[in-house]
Amino acid sequence: MATATFRFYEELNDFLVPARRRQSFSCTLARAAATKHMIEALGVPHTEVELVLVNGESCDFDRQLRDGDRVAVYPKFEALDITPLLRVREHPLRTVRFVADAHLGGLARLLRMSGFDTLYDNHFEDRAIAEIAATEQRIVLSRDRELLKRREITHGCYVHAQRSALQLREIFERLDLARSARPLTLCLHCNTPLRPLDAALAGARVPPAVASRYRRFSTCDSCGRIYWEGSHWRRMRAMLAPLLPAS
Numbered sequence: 001m002a003t004a005t006f007r008f009y010e011e012l013n014d015f016l017v018p019a020r021r022r023q024s025f026s027c028t029l030a031r032a033a034a035t036k037h038m039i040e041a042l043g044v045p046h047t048e049v050e051l052v053l054v055n056g057e058s059c060d061f062d063r064q065l066r067d068g069d070r071v072a073v074y075p076k077f078e079a080l081d082i083t084p085l086l087r088v089r090e091h092p093l094r095t096v097r098f099v100a101d102a103h104l105g106g107l108a109r110l111l112r113m114s115g116f117d118t119l120y121d122n123h124f125e126d127r128a129i130a131e132i133a134a135t136e137q138r139i140v141l142s143r144d145r146e147l148l149k150r151r152e153i154t155h156g157c158y159v160h161a162q163r164s165a166l167q168l169r170e171i172f173e174r175l176d177l178a179r180s181a182r183p184l185t186l187c188l189h190c191n192t193p194l195r196p197l198d199a200a201l202a203g204a205r206v207p208p209a210v211a212s213r214y215r216r217f218s219t220c221d222s223c224g225r226i227y228w229e230g231s232h233w234r235r236m237r238a239m240l241a242p243l244l245p246a247s
């Protein structure tokens with residue numbers, strides 16, 4: 001029977017059974033096993049993998065494994081400098097857009113708050129999420145590794161953290177989002193871009209105390225909500241500040 005030796009690096013180990021973490025182990029190969037198939041059979045969603053080396057050479061997910069192969073599997077942003085090597089995914093997504101699974105409503109809201117187009121609906125089923133990801137080129141955010149193994153999903157992030165504020169930090173770090181953030185430019189409810197609203201027009205639609213105190217307003221054309229730079233706004237800014245580049 002054909003066997004190959006595997007070694008997974010950094011946080012990819014979290015997906016393995018404990019006995020296989022942080023060490024080389026050998027594994028029987030399925031017949032005509034492609035790299036991606038074997039990696040997922042061991043529990044690691046392909047979306048978590050940035051680089052695969054087989055016998056020291058980078059290869060793509062379709063590479064067939066043979067008896068005696070040594071397979072090293074790396075996540076995103078592993079300390080090893082992998083830029084000169086060919087990565088498993090040829091096409092980085094040009095614009096960063098997300099679709100969050102039904103359990104990540106808090107994170108979806110925080111991403112919108114940071115200005116990242118994020119679809120979320122707590123009725124989304126896995127198949128719908130995979131379809132949206134493929135047709136709209138969105139990055140899937142999920143804590144469900146089975147969802148991330150779906151073939152249609154080319155770009156996804158397994159979210160390790162449990163609390164939404166920590167999840168936001170995790171995604172910012174993994175995808176290096178700090179410089180692309182545009183805080184407070186999207187409606188938190190509709191994911192629609194906000195547009196500036198003239199103070200005189202806004203004045204008629206907000207409480208008098210707000211109208212007299214604030215000068216800058218913006219509105220969402222989908223739901224009609226009006227946003228101003230009040231205490232809620234300041235709390236959001238304070239929360240985002242540590243994640244953003246110093247200005």
Ligand SMILES: [Zn+2]
Pocket residue numbers: 187188189190191192220221222223224225
């Ligand atoms: Zn809205």
